Every structure is written in structure tokens, then in C-alpha cells.
Amino acid sequence: GAASASDLSAGTKADYQKVYNAIADRLEQEGYDDGSYGPVLVRLAWHSSGTYCKDTKTGGSNGATMRFAPESDHGANAGLKAARDFLEPVKAMFPWVTYSDLWTLAGVVAVQEMGGPQIAWRPGRSDREQEHCAPDGRLPDGDKEQDHLRFIFYRMGFNDQEIVALSGAHALGRCHTDRSGFEGPWTHSPISFTNQYYDLLLNEKWNWKKWNGPKQYIDKNTGGLMMLTTDMALIKDKSFRPWVEKYAKDEEAFFADFSNVFAKLLELGVPEENFKAAEADHSGKPYKLK
Ligand code: DDH
The missing domain is CATH 1.10.420.10 (Peroxidase, domain 2)
Known part of the structure; x- marks a missing residue:
């Protein structure tokens, strides 16, 4: 069922801008891959959302169930621990933010800070426990047609x-x-x-x-x-x-279409009332953080 408002991240737009800045400040790190955690954060945001099934209304970004096995061990998610670990200090700085909001927001930060389009983003995802892990096989395999x-x-x-x-x-x-x-x-x-x-x-x-x-x-x-x-x-x-x-x-x-479709991806499986309940002003209107 839908989480009650008290389970949700309770921040204002200014609070989420602070979370955004904390991620952006640490994005570039010499010695990690090509010098930035940006790409792997985009992948975390995508894999935490792309498990959604519209028919059964299961999976999606509402839950951050990749924190738990078996989802963390799914072959498709190999390597995403680097992204989850990268965000732990940010979660420690802002304990009120849910993992599922944090992971999706990190995808937005990464796209924008690497020169991509602005992505509209709304808080309101609630974290869910292990029994809500998405089944394996929901994400694409690279060797197929x-x-x-x-x-x-x-x-x-x-x-x-x-x-x-x-x-x-x-x-x-x-x-x-x-x-x-x-x-x-x-x-x-x-x-x-x-x-x-x-x-x-x-x-x-x-x-x-x-x-x-x-x-x-x-x-x-x-x-x-x-x-x-x-x-x-x-x-x-x-x-x-x-x-x-x-x-x-x-x-x-491309930038205009990506902006729309990435925002849609990050909201898969999140009940609309979550967005309304989470916002200080209960408007459910997307933020444009920068
Ligand atoms: Fe992807 N992706 N992806 N991907 N993806 C990989 C890396 C990255 C597929 C397979 C792979 C999307 C769609 C697909 C990113 C974003 C997105 C890797 C390599 C494989 C394999 C992982 C590794 O070895 O580290 C397949 C298949 C599809 C598909 O069928 C469409 C989508 C939709 C996105 C998105 O973000 C919207 C990003 C970013 C990476 C780079 C990660 C990194 O660490 O670097």
C-alpha cells in the first residue's frame, strides 16, 4: 500500500538543492574510471527504476530495494555497489532523504553536471523492505535484438x-x-x-x-x-x-526528448499521492534543481 506521509522524505526545495549540491561537489574523482562517478550514478538511477512492470504495478523506483539481496546480486546490477557506496556519505549528511529519492536525484545531478539537459524531478519515493525486491530478468541483456x-x-x-x-x-x-x-x-x-x-x-x-x-x-x-x-x-x-x-x-x-523520458523513467511505480504528500506545499509540482 501507499506509504504514509511520515515515511516520506520531508524536505523543501531548498533542502533538496542542498542534497543536489552535496552530490555534485563529489562527482569528479580522479582515479575512478574516467574521472567521474556520474555515469555509474546514472546507471544506478536507471536500474532502480527500470524494473517496473505496468501490468502488475511492481518494481520501479519506489523502494530502493537494490539495497538488498537478491536484487543487489542480480547480474544486471553488477558494479552498482560503487554507486550506492558513493552516496552513503550523502545519506549520512541528510538522513531524512529516502534512498529511493537519493538514487533518482543522483541520476539527475549526474546528467545535468555532465552537460546534459535539465531534468524535472519530484521527491516522494518511500523505501521498502527486502520482500519487495524486483524479480530478476526485468532489465535488458546487451546480447539481444x-x-x-x-x-x-x-x-x-x-x-x-x-x-x-x-x-x-x-x-x-x-x-x-x-x-x-x-x-x-x-x-x-x-x-x-x-x-x-x-x-x-x-x-x-x-x-x-x-x-x-x-x-x-x-x-x-x-x-x-x-x-x-x-x-x-x-x-x-x-x-x-x-x-x-x-x-x-x-x-x-535529443536533449528535450531525453529530459522528458528520463524524468518519466525515474517516476515509474511511484504513486502520484506520494509526490503530493512529500512536498512542503503539497503541489506535486516538479523541481528544477541546478
Ligand atoms: Fe546501459 N549498460 N543498457 N543504459 N548504461 C551499461 C552501462 C551503462 C544496457 C546494457 C549496459 C540503458 C540501456 C541499456 C547506462 C545507462 C543506460 C553496461 C555496462 C551494459 C552491459 C555495465 C558495466 O560493465 O559496467 C542495455 C542492454 C540497454 C538496453 O537494452 C537499452 C539506459 C536506458 C540507460 C539510462 O540511463 C537511461 C550508463 C550511464 C552506463 C555506464 C555505467 C558506467 O559505470 O560507466
Whole structure:
């Protein structure tokens, strides 16, 4: 059932701006990956939300159940402990913020601070206990084709355009052999939010990587970039491809669509009354923090 108002984060907009700033201040760290926790925080926000099923109304960002096994041990979540641990000191500074609000807000901070669009965000998620862990298999597998993408993302309530827009998050970050088994970044600037992913998909020459690891593509030119089978499905599929072409040409359109669809992702499974109850002014209106 819905949490009572007393279970919810009870902050004002100014309070959440303080949480935002505390995350932003620590984002860049020499020695971690490409120099920023931004990408792995975006991935945490996405994996904590993308478990949603619209038919059974289970999973989603309301709960932060990835704190617990078995969800923390799901193969798809390998490596996300780094992101959860990174946020612990912030949780300690602001004990009133729920983990589920903190993790989704961290995704917003990361996108914005890495040069992406502003994302509207609302507090109001309540944390839930271990028995609410999402079942395994709700997140996408990188070695599959367009049917799998549709199966996974239609279940969350997204359409083809939204699938393509969300996938542009792979402008950020990289694959790690000790996490997913795959290797390498998608773009030349993995800690900047850009539309480069779409341009590379269309205009780079991609070959299968010759190695003992899982099937993935590498770019013919430099050998330093990668694509998953699921990434490549976006240009093979007749309905996905026009959106890739649009976002490759028009970064503004990508930013606008990503902003909308990422905000929607972060609210999957959160009852509307939670947003209303959590806000000091009970308006349920989104914040634009910066
Ligand atoms: Fe992703 N992603 N993702 N992804 N993702 C990985 C890394 C990152 C898939 C597989 C992988 C989205 C969609 C998909 C980010 C954001 C988003 C890795 C590598 C795999 C594998 C993990 C590792 O080894 O560390 C697949 C498959 C899909 C799909 O089918 C569509 C979406 C929708 C998002 C989003 O945020 C909206 C980010 C960021 C990363 C980089 C993480 C890092 O540590 O760097």
C-alpha cells in the first residue's frame, strides 16, 4: 500500500538543492574510471527504476530495494555497489532523504553536471523492505535484438521513440569486464552528455570484436569504442532508426526528448499521492534543481 506521509522524505526545495549540491561537489574523482562517478550514478538511477512492470504495478523506483539481496546480486546490477557506496556519505549528511529519492536525484545531478539537459524531478519515493525486491530478468541483456528491447521497455510503458531516446544515455560511461563482461566506452567523451552515441552508431564502421569475451562490436577506426548488440538493433530496426537519425542531427531535440523520458523513467511505480504528500506545499509540482 501507499506509504504514509511520515515515511516520506520531508524536505523543501531548498533542502533538496542542498542534497543536489552535496552530490555534485563529489562527482569528479580522479582515479575512478574516467574521472567521474556520474555515469555509474546514472546507471544506478536507471536500474532502480527500470524494473517496473505496468501490468502488475511492481518494481520501479519506489523502494530502493537494490539495497538488498537478491536484487543487489542480480547480474544486471553488477558494479552498482560503487554507486550506492558513493552516496552513503550523502545519506549520512541528510538522513531524512529516502534512498529511493537519493538514487533518482543522483541520476539527475549526474546528467545535468555532465552537460546534459535539465531534468524535472519530484521527491516522494518511500523505501521498502527486502520482500519487495524486483524479480530478476526485468532489465535488458546487451546480447539481444530489437524484440527483446520492445519486450523489456514496453513492459515499463515506453514506446519506440522513448526506447531510442533513453538509449542515448550510453553517451556516458563504459562497460567493465569485471561487471558486465563487455569492454569499453561507447563514445570518445564518456563523462560528457552529448548526442555522439547516435552519430557514432550511424557513421562509424562497426566490426565484431575478436576476443574470448561476450559478443560485442568495436569501431574499425580506433578500436577504442564499443557497441552492444542491443545498441546496434537501434539502426537495424525500421521503426527505431529514424529516431537515431533525428537525434544524430539534432542535439537539441535529443536533449528535450531525453529530459522528458528520463524524468518519466525515474517516476515509474511511484504513486502520484506520494509526490503530493512529500512536498512542503503539497503541489506535486516538479523541481528544477541546478
Ligand atoms: Fe546501459 N549498460 N543498457 N543504459 N548504461 C551499461 C552501462 C551503462 C544496457 C546494457 C549496459 C540503458 C540501456 C541499456 C547506462 C545507462 C543506460 C553496461 C555496462 C551494459 C552491459 C555495465 C558495466 O560493465 O559496467 C542495455 C542492454 C540497454 C538496453 O537494452 C537499452 C539506459 C536506458 C540507460 C539510462 O540511463 C537511461 C550508463 C550511464 C552506463 C555506464 C555505467 C558506467 O559505470 O560507466
